[in-house]
Amino acid sequence: MTLSNKLSDPRLFRQHAYIDGKWTYSDGGREEAVVNPATGEVLGHIPWLEAEQVRGAVDAAERAFPAWRALRADERCERLLAWNELLQANREDLATIMTLEQGKPLPDARGEVEYGASFVRWFAEEGKRTFGETIPSHIPNAALGTIKEPVGIAALITPWNFPLAMITRKAAAALAAGCPVIVKPASETPFSALALAELAERAGIPAGIFNVVLGDAPEVSKVLCAEERVMALSFTGSTRVGRLLLEQCANSVKRVSLELGGNAPFIVGPDVDPKEAALAAVAAKFQTSGQDCLAADRILVHESIHDEFVECFAERMAALTVGNGMESEVDLGPLIHSQAVDKASQIVDDAISKGATLVAGDQSQAPGPNFFMPVLLTGVTPKMQVWRDECFAPVAGITAYSDDDEVIEMANDTEYGLAAYVYTHDIRRIWKLLRGLEYGMVSVNSVKMTGPPIPFGGVKQSGLGREGGVAGIEEYLETKYYCLGGLGSASGS
Ligand SMILES: NC(=O)c1ccc[n+]([C@@H]2O[C@H](COP(=O)([O-])OP(=O)(O)OC[C@H]3O[C@@H](n4cnc5c(N)ncnc54)[C@H](O)[C@@H]3O)[C@@H](O)[C@H]2O)c1
Numbered sequence: 260m261t262l263s264n265k266l267s268d269p270r271l272f273r274q275h276a277y278i279d280g281k282w283t284y285s286d287g288g289r290e291e292a293v294v295n296p297a298t299g300e301v302l303g304h305i306p307w308l309e310a311e312q313v314r315g316a317v318d319a320a321e322r323a324f325p326a327w328r329a330l331r332a333d334e335r336c337e338r339l340l341a342w343n344e345l346l347q348a349n350r351e352d353l354a355t356i357m358t359l360e361q362g363k364p365l366p367d368a369r370g371e372v373e374y375g376a377s378f379v380r381w382f383a384e385e386g387k388r389t390f391g392e393t394i395p396s397h398i399p400n401a402a403l404g405t406i407k408e409p410v411g412i413a414a415l416i417t418p419w420n421f422p423l424a425m426i427t428r429k430a431a432a433a434l435a436a437g438c439p440v441i442v443k444p445a446s447e448t449p450f451s452a453l454a455l456a457e458l459a460e461r462a463g464i465p466a467g468i469f470n471v472v473l474g475d476a477p478e479v480s481k482v483l484c485a486e487e488r489v490m491a492l493s494f495t496g497s498t499r500v501g502r503l504l505l506e507q508c509a510n511s512v513k514r515v516s517l518e519l520g521g522n523a524p525f526i527v528g529p530d531v532d533p534k535e536a537a538l539a540a541v542a543a544k545f546q547t548s549g550q551d552c553l554a555a556d557r558i559l560v561h562e563s564i565h566d567e568f569v570e571c572f573a574e575r576m577a578a579l580t581v582g583n584g585m586e587s588e589v590d591l592g593p594l595i596h597s598q599a600v601d602k603a604s605q606i607v608d609d610a611i612s613k614g615a616t617l618v619a620g621d622q623s624q625a626p627g628p629n630f631f632m633p634v635l636l637t638g639v640t641p642k643m644q645v646w647r648d649e650c651f652a653p654v655a656g657i658t659a660y661s662d663d664d665e666v667i668e669m670a671n672d673t674e675y676g677l678a679a680y681v682y683t684h685d686i687r688r689i690w691k692l693l694r695g696l697e698y699g700m701v702s703v704n705s706v707k708m709t710g711p712p713i714p715f716g717g718v719k720q721s722g723l724g725r726e727g728g729v730a731g732i733e734e735y736l737e738t739k740y741y742c743l744g745g746l747g748s749a750s751g752s
Pocket residue numbers: 416417418419420421425443444445446476477478480481495496497498500501503518519520521551552649651677721722
């Protein structure tokens with residue numbers, strides 16, 4: 260059974276790039292297979308575009324830009340709201356595509372479709388609030404102020420772990436601001452991006468405004484980064500690739516936004532119920548099989564409740580079901596590919612060789628080659644890879660600590676600074692940790708922290724800029740200052 264047969268609307272399954280409102284094949288005839296990570300089945304093929312075709316997407320965006328920016332904000336809002344409605348109406352098909360190409364359980368995929376649509380709704384409205392300022396004049400007979408204008412063509416490069424929401428969080432902000440976009444999705448998960456393009460077209464987003472290019476990632480990114488007509492680059496992915504792209508954008512001096520890796524500490528204070536905190540930590544660690552930038556990578560537990568916490572964590576972890584995300588009752592799908600499985604094994608071996616204790620995690624139970632059974636390690640120390648690297652696998656590492664100053668130092672002992680979790684009810688401890696943690700986002704007594712109204716983003720090597728919230732649209736706006744001189748007494752004050 261092919262992917263399109265599993266959809267109510269088979270036209271949502273596209274195997275071409277989308278440029279200037281046209282479904283486009285590779286001029287060079289190159290193509291790549293896209294594989295279901297749970298089964299190894301080939302789901303379809305995508306074209307590997309030539310550099311000239313990627314430049315063609317820039318040409319199309321350049322042509323379409325003047326008419327799109329000239330629309331009133333409320334007119335762009337209408338198109339975005341129509342896109343949102345189509346995302347919601349096609350939720351089941353979009354979730355099916357996502358589970359098949361990414362592997363996450365179907366209920367999680369449905370949740371991501373809703374999460375992705377929520378950014379479209381949010382930015383549809385935010386586009387109407389891109390206010391400039393009136394500046395009290397220091398120049399005689401003049402009126403001063405600012406106007407917000409779209410920055411121009413934006414290139415959006417996105418990862419495979421959230422194949423839909425990482426696109427809409429960027430694209431909706433850019434489109435609302437009046438910018439055309441060129442999306443380069445991860446090659447592992449292109450079909451969600453192409454379904455988004457199909458629905459954008461149906462929503463009345465004009466040709467050339469929403470483009471999807473596909474191909475060899477370094478080749479395509481080089482073209483987009485070097486292009487002087489591309490004014491902004493927004494990237495979500497690993498810190499390693501983020502650094503490369505930042506360098507590549509230097510020559511054309513682009514606006515660069517980077518949403519990079521995380522290595523979140525999950526801090527458990529001495530005053531909380533260990534069972535409650537353990538349930539929260541399991542939820543924060545294992546979403547998307549641990550392949551989440553917000554995954555609780557280093558679980559730091561006060562020594563007074565450490566043993567009880569470990570016992571509750573292990574019990575909850577044992578109840579997780581690993582399997583094909585299309586099957587019901589599955590909590591953890593596969594990892595994205597076999598290299599991810601190899602890396603997870605290596606991280607576990609490294610920890611054990613350096614003195615960690617393997618409490619649970621028997622890989623002989625894995626239901627297929629890309630699956631990795633959840634692992635619990637205790638006695639994790641900063642020497643270990645599981646502490647230093649962004650793990651991106653269902654491997655939980657627990658470390659005991661003795662006081663607040665020590666745990667702040669431990670939590671900050673990483674190059675990353677995306678998100679941190681704190682579990683405690685002591686208000687003085689909450690404030691101390693909130694201020695002491697070098698992270699862009701700190702969530703206290705809640706696993707859920709994201710959503711459209713919040714400024715999502717990290718400090719240190721977790722990124723530059725913010726997505727979502729009031730700040731998200733600013734990444735796609737320029738501030739134009741004006742001085743209207745010679746106004747005489749009409750200038751006012
Ligand atoms: N901060 C956030 O909001 C956030 C959200 C989701 C994922 N992430 C991060 O994304 C990473 C996982 O995603 P991934 O494995 O797809 O990341 P990745 O960096 O390997 O790939 C991201 C994108 O860059 C492209 N790419 C890969 N190599 C490239 C190269 N040499 N030159 C140019 N482009 C290249 C990929 O095709 C993909 O489109 C993790 O580090 C995770 O933390 C961060």
